[in-house]
């Protein structure tokens with residue numbers, strides 16, 4: 001049996017148990033709740049079959065790029081079951097709605113260009129990197145199919161992150177790619193909260209960092225790009241960028257970032273040319 005089947009069965013069984021519990025609870029509460037109780041049991045069952053239907057759609061259409069488990073495939077497409085998608089990614093994108101709505105919208109239109117081309121390029125360099133899925137946009141799936149696969153992916157949050165139910169996902173990062181790992185350090189250390197990097201973040205408290213690689217070597221006499229950037233992170237008050245205030249960038253990154261992480265961060269920042 002293929003592993004995805006097992007997983008879908010796990011998920012489905014779990015969902016069906018939840019639905020059953022919901023149904024039992026609803027029946028128990030029925031005298032008290034009347035019509036409302038019956039309705040929620042019905043909704044629980046509807047939801048369970050929607051997710052099950054979505055699992056099948058996932059298996060047919062999405063595994064080739066996002067992996068059998070939704071664990072992502074390095075270079076191709078991101079992990080859909082990793083914690084990052086449920087937290088940091090929503091913030092990074094600036095999405096205001098629910099995760100399920102986000103998934104539904106991405107699936108509906110697909111992605112013409114990758115927001116992380118150095119990490120994920122789909123099947124190749126052509127466009128789109130992720131095909132359009134909704135019939136409304138010329139894709140192969142009906143609206144209810146799109147909604148179901150979105151329900152399935154969003155449901156990873158509930159059971160896919162539970163290590164007792166499923167194997168630990170493989171992190172979808174090429175482990176020997178310092179630039180990709182440095183980008184992750186940049187996200188994890190919260191640099192995205194203050195700096196714009198095209199395609200990654202849009203914050204404006206600090207300077208836009210695209211172009212940093214071009215200007216860093218000529219900002220301070222006698223300092224090369226690498227030295228200047230490192231110093232800007234460790235001692236932000238040494239050379240304050242004009243039109244920005246001193247004291248805004250935290251002064252304690254030298255304690256928070258290990259030497260190894262600093263090297264990764266530098267290889268990422270040194271790719272940021274205009």
Ligand code: HEC
Nearest residue numbers: 061062065076077078103114115116120121122123129130
């Ligand atoms: C041809 C390869 C390919 C296929 C097939 C594919 N995707 Fe994607 N998908 C991608 C790529 C590449 C990205 C990342 C683009 C980017 O980083 O901007 C992506 C992004 C996503 C995202 C957004 C994730 C994030 O981190 O923002 C979701 C959700 C998603 N895909 C769901 C699906 C679903 C559901 C299916 C099946 C119906 C599917 N994809 C099929 C290539 C694919």
Ligand code: HEC
Nearest residue numbers: 189190191194205206207232236239240241244245248249
């Ligand atoms: C709370 C906001 C804030 C955070 C978080 C922050 N920065 Fe900054 N950063 C600034 C501000 C404001 C400046 C400009 C003032 C200065 O030079 O100190 C700046 C300046 C810089 C510069 C110099 C840019 C140039 O054009 O010369 C670099 C490089 C930099 N930050 C990198 C980082 C990195 C890497 C991180 C994460 C480890 C980070 N920053 C986190 C606010 C922030």
